[in-house]
Amino acid sequence: MQNTQVTLASYPEGFPAPANFAVVNSALPALAEGQVLVKTRYLSLDPYMRSQLAGRHISGSIQPGDVMLGEVVGEVVDSRAPEWHTGDIVRCMGGWQTFSVHHHSQLFPVTNIKKISHALSILGMPGLTAYAGLIWQAMPKPGDVIVIPAATGAVGATAGQLAKRAGCRVIGIVGSDEKVAYAIDTLGYDHCINRKREEVAATLDTLCPNGVDIYFDLVGGELLHTVSARLAVGARVILCGMIAETNSNERMAGPSPALWIKSRATVYGLVVYDFEPRREEFIDDCVDDVNAGKLIMREDITSGIENAPAAFCKLMRGENLGKVLVKMI
Numbered sequence: 001m002q003n004t005q006v007t008l009a010s011y012p013e014g015f016p017a018p019a020n021f022a023v024v025n026s027a028l029p030a031l032a033e034g035q036v037l038v039k040t041r042y043l044s045l046d047p048y049m050r051s052q053l054a055g056r057h058i059s060g061s062i063q064p065g066d067v068m069l070g071e072v073v074g075e076v077v078d079s080r081a082p083e084w085h086t087g088d089i090v091r092c093m094g095g096w097q098t099f100s101v102h103h104h105s106q107l108f109p110v111t112n113i114k115k116i117s118h119a120l121s122i123l124g125m126p127g128l129t130a131y132a133g134l135i136w137q138a139m140p141k142p143g144d145v146i147v148i149p150a151a152t153g154a155v156g157a158t159a160g161q162l163a164k165r166a167g168c169r170v171i172g173i174v175g176s177d178e179k180v181a182y183a184i185d186t187l188g189y190d191h192c193i194n195r196k197r198e199e200v201a202a203t204l205d206t207l208c209p210n211g212v213d214i215y216f217d218l219v220g221g222e223l224l225h226t227v228s229a230r231l232a233v234g235a236r237v238i239l240c241g242m243i244a245e246t247n248s249n250e251r252m253a254g255p256s257p258a259l260w261i262k263s264r265a266t267v268y269g270l271v272v273y274d275f276e277p278r279r280e281e282f283i284d285d286c287v288d289d290v291n292a293g294k295l296i297m298r299e300d301i302t303s304g305i306e307n308a309p310a311a312f313c314k315l316m317r318g319e320n321l322g323k324v325l326v327k328m329i
């Protein structure tokens, strides 16, 4: 059997292009005692991968020639470990490739989740990120006004629905009219602003005359300043992502702390890995609603491992609508 892999060909300058990646074939190694062979079904593509390419992500970095890292859901196709059997569905760090070999301790079972791709989205790392930031850090109360940028993406769409479930008034910010319509009509946002067409500051002033209680920051940059200038007293700011700056080597100056002092804000830094020990608690709370279709996740699916680079570049340009996944064919 051949393994098809995507490796880094060259470091991107600014936004990545498919030419920064290479598709290679290699032979599969024989399994050692205690190892398991996994056939990828879905590969998750996530913004943190661009930071790995820039050598500034806490999960590690990638060098030219390396297989790209990434989480997958796959099927055990061979096992030399009694813990795992052919046909088991597992979640693991399989990388951008069609097969991966793991020590048995590096696999996690995917059970009770009706649609296995959800283990990479709303019931996976992005869902845990949204849950940890919103429920465990911000602790929303009914009536809180919450603002969420990248509102239809993997983390944002989950946070938006959880905020509605908690009784908040939820305002999204997105990059297209199609996303505005999806956020309001399907995800249940109360309002959604097209950041490319509307004046965000003025629209927030109209929508939130008493200020913003929770800002779930997924983008950093200018928006962090704009919303920080409009916080209600006692606000919570969740600093979770900086995608507005991900493709740049420059770092923008942050908002003045005066804005957070004035609103007596609590500002949290969020790293999802810290909440890994609580993953089951989060899944227990959400799995029934996800399986029943009460919490949903649109998937932006590309078929074929060789198309992963183009799908990743599309994500970096903000052209995805929903969780970006690559389905193996």
Ligand SMILES: NC(=O)c1ccc[n+]([C@@H]2O[C@H](COP(=O)([O-])OP(=O)(O)OC[C@H]3O[C@@H](n4cnc5c(N)ncnc54)[C@H](OP(=O)(O)O)[C@@H]3O)[C@@H](O)[C@H]2O)c1
Binding pocket: 046, 047, 048, 125, 126, 129, 149, 150, 151, 152, 153, 154, 155, 156, 173, 174, 175, 176, 179, 195, 218, 219, 221, 239, 240, 241, 242, 243, 244, 245, 270, 271, 272, 273, 315, 316, 317, 318, 319, 320, 321, 322, 323, 324
């Ligand atoms: N701290 C953690 O542990 C953790 C864990 C997971 C994810 N994150 C972060 O959470 C954020 C969202 O991740 P995701 O996986 O859910 O991605 P995503 O939202 O599915 O995709 C990224 C979205 O960001 C928006 N965007 C891109 N450039 C932007 C810009 N210049 N200004 C404003 N918005 C921009 C685009 O949406 P629009 O065009 O609709 O605005 C794009 O679709 C990322 O910053 C990611 O790094 C952090």
